[in-house]
Amino acid sequence: xxxGELQASPIGKRKYGRPLLLLVGAAIVFVALAxxxxxxxxxxxxxxxxxxxxxxxxxxxxxxxxxxxxxTATGAVxxxxxxxxxxxxxxxxxxxxxxxxxxxNLTVSEIQAAPDGVLRPVLVFNGQFxxxxxxxxxxxxxxxxxxxxxxxxxxxxxHGLYQNGTNWMDGTAGITQCGIPPGTxxxxxxxxxxxxxTYWYHSHESTQYTxxxxxxxxxxxxxxxxxxxxxxxxxxxxxxxxxHDLSTAxxxxxxxxxxxxxxxxxxxxxxxxTNFFNCSSYGADSGYxxxxxxxxxxxxVAQNKRYRLRMIxxxxxxxxxxxxxxxxxxxxxxxxxxxxxxxxxxxPIAVAQRYSVILHTNQTATNYWFRAQMNTYCFTxxxxxxxxxxxxxxxxxxxxxxxxxxxADWATALELQCQDLSSSDxxxxxxxxxxxxxxxxxxxxxxxxxxxxxxxxxxxxxTWVPSKIPTVNxxxxxxxxxxxxxxxxxxxxxxxxxxxxxxxxxIQVIDVLVNSLDEGAxxxxxxxxxxxxxxxxxxGVFDWSTYQDLNTTNPMKRDTMTIDAYGWALIRFVADNPxxxxxxxxxxxxxxxxxxxxxxxxxxxxKDWTLPSDVAALCNG
Ligand SMILES: *[C@@H]1O[C@H](CO)[C@@H](O)[C@H](O)[C@H]1NC(C)=O
Ligand SMILES: *[C@@H]1O[C@H](CO)[C@@H](O)[C@H](O)[C@H]1NC(C)=O
Ligand SMILES: *[C@@H]1O[C@H](CO)[C@@H](O)[C@H](O)[C@H]1NC(C)=O
Ligand SMILES: *[C@@H]1O[C@H](CO)[C@@H](O)[C@H](O)[C@H]1NC(C)=O
Ligand SMILES: *[C@@H]1O[C@H](CO)[C@@H](O)[C@H](O)[C@H]1NC(C)=O
Ligand SMILES: *[C@@H]1O[C@H](CO)[C@@H](O)[C@H](O)[C@H]1NC(C)=O
Ligand SMILES: *[C@@H]1O[C@H](CO)[C@@H](O)[C@H](O)[C@H]1NC(C)=O
Ligand SMILES: *[C@@H]1O[C@H](CO)[C@@H](O)[C@H](O)[C@H]1NC(C)=O
Ligand SMILES: *[C@@H]1O[C@H](CO)[C@@H](O)[C@H](O)[C@H]1NC(C)=O
Ligand SMILES: *[C@@H]1O[C@H](CO)[C@@H](O)[C@H](O)[C@H]1NC(C)=O
Ligand SMILES: *[C@@H]1O[C@H](CO)[C@@H](O)[C@H](O)[C@H]1NC(C)=O
Ligand SMILES: *[C@@H]1O[C@H](CO)[C@@H](O)[C@H](O)[C@H]1NC(C)=O
Ligand SMILES: [Cu+2]
Numbered sequence: 001x002x003x004g005e006l007q008a009s010p011i012g013k014r015k016y017g018r019p020l021l022l023l024v025g026a027a028i029v030f031v032a033l034a035x036x037x038x039x040x041x042x043x044x045x046x047x048x049x050x051x052x053x054x055x056x057x058x059x060x061x062x063x064x065x066x067x068x069x070x071x072t073a074t075g076a077v078x079x080x081x082x083x084x085x086x087x088x089x090x091x092x093x094x095x096x097x098x099x100x101x102x103x104x105n106l107t108v109s110e111i112q113a114a115p116d117g118v119l120r121p122v123l124v125f126n127g128q129f130x131x132x133x134x135x136x137x138x139x140x141x142x143x144x145x146x147x148x149x150x151x152x153x154x155x156x157x158x159h160g161l162y163q164n165g166t167n168w169m170d171g172t173a174g175i176t177q178c179g180i181p182p183g184t185x186x187x188x189x190x191x192x193x194x195x196x197x198t199y200w201y202h203s204h205e206s207t208q209y210t211x212x213x214x215x216x217x218x219x220x221x222x223x224x225x226x227x228x229x230x231x232x233x234x235x236x237x238x239x240x241x242x243x244h245d246l247s248t249a250x251x252x253x254x255x256x257x258x259x260x261x262x263x264x265x266x267x268x269x270x271x272x273x274t275n276f277f278n279c280s281s282y283g284a285d286s287g288y289x290x291x292x293x294x295x296x297x298x299x300x301v302a303q304n305k306r307y308r309l310r311m312i313x314x315x316x317x318x319x320x321x322x323x324x325x326x327x328x329x330x331x332x333x334x335x336x337x338x339x340x341x342x343x344x345x346x347x348p349i350a351v352a353q354r355y356s357v358i359l360h361t362n363q364t365a366t367n368y369w370f371r372a373q374m375n376t377y378c379f380t381x382x383x384x385x386x387x388x389x390x391x392x393x394x395x396x397x398x399x400x401x402x403x404x405x406x407x408a409d410w411a412t413a414l415e416l417q418c419q420d421l422s423s424s425d426x427x428x429x430x431x432x433x434x435x436x437x438x439x440x441x442x443x444x445x446x447x448x449x450x451x452x453x454x455x456x457x458x459x460x461x462x463t464w465v466p467s468k469i470p471t472v473n474x475x476x477x478x479x480x481x482x483x484x485x486x487x488x489x490x491x492x493x494x495x496x497x498x499x500x501x502x503x504x505x506x507i508q509v510i511d512v513l514v515n516s517l518d519e520g521a522x523x524x525x526x527x528x529x530x531x532x533x534x535x536x537x538x539x540g541v542f543d544w545s546t547y548q549d550l551n552t553t554n555p556m557k558r559d560t561m562t563i564d565a566y567g568w569a570l571i572r573f574v575a576d577n578p579x580x581x582x583x584x585x586x587x588x589x590x591x592x593x594x595x596x597x598x599x600x601x602x603x604x605x606x607k608d609w610t611l612p613s614d615v616a617a618l619c620n621g
Contacts, residue, residue, distance in 0.1 A: 080113040082128040084272040084297075087216065087236040089135065091228070095220035099139035106131070106156065108203075108213065109149040116268045116277040117294030118244045122212040123150065123203070130238050130273040130314070131201070131215020138196045138221040144188040146180060153179025156188060157204035158217060159352060160197075160336055160559045162528055166190045167472055167579025168615045170527055173205040174466025175580050175598060178619040186618065196221035197336030198236075198310040198354040207247035207316070207588040214240065214314035219336075227338070231308040231358055235299070238273060239322070239349065239372045239391075240315035241266035244288055247316070247588065254589055255454045261447045261520065263589045265383040266318050269374050269391030272297040281385040297393035298401065299370060307359045308332070313349040316588035318379070319418040319521070319562075320372040321346045322355075324395060325407040327368065329357040331421070335558035337530065338429040345410040348375070348421060350523035352560045352586040365397040367404040378418040378521055418521035419564055423533040423556040434532045434552040434572050438508040441490075443500075443597065445563070445585075446517040456594050457585070462500035463594030464584075469619065471495055472580040472611075475600055479607035487603050500597040504575040506604050512583075513542055515568045522590065524569075525560040526599075528581040531573040532557050538564035560586060578602030578609075 106125045113122040113129055125131040136142055148154050157171035169190040170176040180186040199217040202209035216236045228234075243250060243266055250264040268277055274297055279290035301307060310333075313320060323329070323346040330341045333356035347355050374389040376382045382389070394401065446458045456463040467474070478486030478494060485494045492501040504510055511534070516522060532555040535542060550570075563569045584596035600606075 078113075080111055080122070080124065080128055081115075082130060082132065082273065084130075086133050087238070087272065089133075089218065089234040089236065091232070091234060093135065093220060095137055095224050096222050097137055099137065099141070101141040101143060102136050104132075104134055104142070104144045105147070106144055107147045107149055108154050110151070113212075114289075114291065114294065115270055115273050116242060116275045117279065117291045118267075118277055119289040119291075120244055121246055123208060124212050125215055129212050131213070133236065134201065134215065134217045136192055136219055138192055138194070138219055141189070141191045145185055146188060147185040148180045148182055151182055152208075153181055153205060154203050154208060154213070155179055155205045156201055156213075157527075158188075158190070158199065158201050159525070160195075160199040160354075161190070161192060161217070162195060162577055163190055163579070164193055164528075164577050167528070167577075167581075168611060170579070170581075171204050172527060172582050173470075174468075175470055175582050176472050177470055177615055179205050180618060186614065192219050195219060195336060196224065197333055197338070198312065198356060199336060200312050200314055200352075200354070202314065207251060207592050209314075210243065210247040210316040210588045214238070216310070216312055218310070227332070230332070231306040233305060233307045235307055235309050237271065237309050237311045239311060239313050239320050240270050241318035241374060242268045242270050242275070243316070244268075251589075251592060255456075255593060257449055257454060259455050261455055261518070261593075262380040263317055263587070265379045265381055265387065266316070266374065267383065267386050269315075269318065269320070269372060269389070271370070271372055271391060271393045275391060278388070297370075299393060299395045300399050301359075301361045301395060301397055303361050303365045303397050305361050307361065308356055309359055310354065310356045311347070311349060312354045313351050315351050317351060319348055319350045319375040319523075320391070321348050321375060321414055322357075322370075322372050323347070323410055324359055324370050325368040325404070325409055326363050327359055327361070329359060331426070332356050332358060332429075334421070334426055334556070335530070335560055337426075337557050339556070340427045340429055342425050344421070345412050346414070348415060348419065350418065350420060350521070350560065350562045350586075352523055352525050353420075353558075361397060363397075364406075366406060367398060367400065367402055368395045368407040369393075369404055369409070370395045371409065373414060375415065375418050377416050417538070417565065418562060419538065420562045423536065423561075426556040428554055428557060431554040432557070434534065434555050435509045435574065436552075437511040437572060439504070440511040440513065441502055442513045442515065444515045444517055445522065445595065447593070457590050458594065459500045459597040462498065462597070464500065464591075464596040465498040465594065467495065467499060470580075471499055471501060471598060471600070473616070473619065475580060475603075476606060476609050476611055479603055487607075492600060498594075501580070501600050502597070503600040503603070505602075507574070507576045507602065509572060510575050510599070511570060511572050513568060513570045514563055515541065516563050516566060519565050521565050522563045522585040522595065523560055523587065524563055524583065525586045526571075526573065526581065526583045528577045528579060529573045529575075530557045530559050531561075531571040533561055534570045534572050536561075536564070536567065536569040538567040540568075542568050542570055575599060575601040578605040
């Protein structure tokens with residue numbers, strides 16, 4: 001392993017200081033000896049055992065302190081904790097390789113684990129939390145065999161991938177597939193075309209991903225070569241809020257009448273799936289099995305190197321404002337769109353968004369805090385004293401676990417609202433003009449006490465409930481049968497009362513103005529496309545008199561954007577990708593409350609589709 005490679009390793013916060021360092025040292029010797037003797041510890045120490053990847057990515061983690069840190073002083077390995085050394089990408093990855101087929105296995109199961117010291121049921125991929133890296137080249141065919149060992153159905157969605165021609169591989173329950181039944185396997189089979197960058201994958205069945213079913217998905221391409229001149233190391237960083245209860249235990253309270261959209265407030269935040277938690281914030285009778293021995297991520301850096309940090313918010317609800325004490329960050333990518341470098345002190349990252357930044361380690365060679373400060377302004381309560389929103393990892397130039405002594409957070413204030421980096425600060429590196437729109441739709445987003453007095457979310461007057469028969473299955477049969485109800489333009493009446501589907505039969509450029517009548521911020525994600533952000537506002541309404549004069553020169557294009565509280569956004573996309581595509585708020589609770597609509601595009605192509613038999617069979621399970 002190269003010196004100075006950024007290493008993510010959970011090291012006990014309580015372990016800073018000499019005596020415990022010695023214990024860590026002893027564990028290093030133990031691991032080194034074990035590896036030196038060629039012993040397979042067989043305790044999940046090596047990631048190969050559980051990793052999904054069949055590729056050549058990643059180096060053996062033999063000299064990585066992550067091995068040590070997931071080892072207790074007695075040498076016991078927490079086998080459910082993934083060695084996130086694999087998130088440290090191999091700079092020798094061949095991005096010019098000829099297109100190939102890459103095969104992965106993802107087994108979904110429920111285990112007991114304590115990512116922050118609080119034991120709870122966690123849903124995991126391949127027995128470990130968080131999920132393994134899936135790393136491919138643009139042009140590759142990807143085969144992922146998902147085996148469901150849960151008691152409930154599941155799906156896997158590939159966030160940001162276009163799935164052009166394979167809509168049924170998008171993994172969206174009730175839209176592109178029926179859930180994978182317990183005890184069975186399903187093979188996701190798709191190619192990654194015309195896109196590269198930082199993506200992720202997660203369950204798209206109810207709120208399941210909130211319980212642990214998340215992982216990074218990286219796509220390389222030859223164009224990356226020029227970018228790589230700007231960094232020496234390439235590191236994935238997963239950020240997520242965390243609850244100490246299963247999401248299904250929190251849902252009934254959230255949806256209960258009279259609750260007025262009071263989302264469950266996270267109990268903690270995790271970086272690389274780990275964090276410290278102070279058990280004393282729970283009373284003795286809390287019912288939680290809490291150990292104060294948890295861990296914090298540590299990034300080992302060398303001085304005067306440049307690190308690309310691919311940060312992904314895989315959380316359910318919370319926005320993070322990421323910063324590194326005493327270091328500026330240069331943003332170069334947002335949701336797999338490369339942008340002209342922009343230097344900032346803090347990067348706000350909403351749920352499901354990704355940002356790559358370059359960190360230049362040109363400060364005094366000591367230790368600093370990497371901060372992912374959760375924006376509690378967007379929560380209905382601050383959940384004190386349980387939630388410590390100042391989520392941290394250690395950035396060490398000295399490869400020590402010493403608590404920083406001269407590390408200072410930026411004096412610039414934290415944002416008081418959950419808002420994205422201004423889209424005018426994000427300018428795509430590869431210029432592209434937005435074409436003129438063919439059609440414009442307006443939708444209103446709100447929360448209301450609806451049927452059965454449940455607190456539900458609405459797109460106009462529709463609250464989404466996943467369809468038993470996926471909408472794409474219905475559309476294909478309807479179009480096959482030449483049923484014109486399925487081929488009308490605009491708001492569709494073909495799918496029943498819980499589906500808000502806008503049908504765009506042929507290739508068109510679509511504008512959508514989303515008006516939020518809600519007091520909360522909503523990170524909206526469009527499946528199967530990236531959209532241009534043509535205009536947005538945090539109050540008032542869109543001024544239609546400016547519609548003809550929108551700046552189409554090179555607007556920001558991405559797949560997830562925050563629509564501000566009581567705000568609005570005008571987005572534009574080319575509806576050229578056949579299928580049924582969800583457009584929804586990515587906050588787990590809000591999607592479950594029904595904040596989802598769909599676009600039905602390219603009926604001209606879909607009418608000739610036949611659903612693959614294995615996909616169709618999922619609905620018989
Ligand atoms: C950090 O220290 C550990 C233990 O001495 C060593 O194994 C590892 O290679 C070091 N990492 C770096 C990046 O120097
Ligand atoms: C996937 O699992 C199968 C067994 O079902 C095994 O034969 C194969 O080697 C695994 N592939 C990878 C890439 O891990
Ligand atoms: C924390 O303590 C529990 C209970 O003693 C133990 O099972 C677990 O392995 C410990 N974890 C670490 C990281 O030391
Ligand atoms: C997927 O994995 C399951 C469980 O290991 C195995 O039975 C099945 O044959 C695999 N399917 C494919 C297509 O590899
Ligand atoms: C994956 O899909 C392609 C295109 O439909 C097909 O040719 C191939 O046989 C599929 N692979 C597997 C393993 O099912
Ligand atoms: C499985 O689904 C049921 C019904 O929604 C739910 O009560 C249960 O908590 C789920 N299990 C997990 C592990 O999510
Ligand atoms: C450190 O690097 C950043 C980003 O490259 C640069 O803006 C800054 O001026 C550098 N600071 C020093 C002290 O060299
Ligand atoms: C970090 O910045 C603070 C505030 O500017 C400064 O006091 C401190 O000395 C810096 N730390 C280091 C290690 O340079
Ligand atoms: C949604 O409701 C608004 C306000 O009533 C209306 O102007 C708009 O046309 C509706 N959208 C669609 C797609 O029907
Ligand atoms: C066409 O689809 C609509 C909506 O699903 C349905 O109500 C209608 O019966 C269908 N028409 C025919 C002729 O099947
Ligand atoms: C339009 O946007 C481009 C790209 O961000 C920018 O360079 C240009 O200055 C903008 N033009 C106007 C009139 O604002
Ligand atoms: C998707 O494929 C269709 C042809 O099937 C093509 O017209 C369209 O441009 C593609 N869209 C994207 C986003 O790749
Ligand atoms: Cu929302």
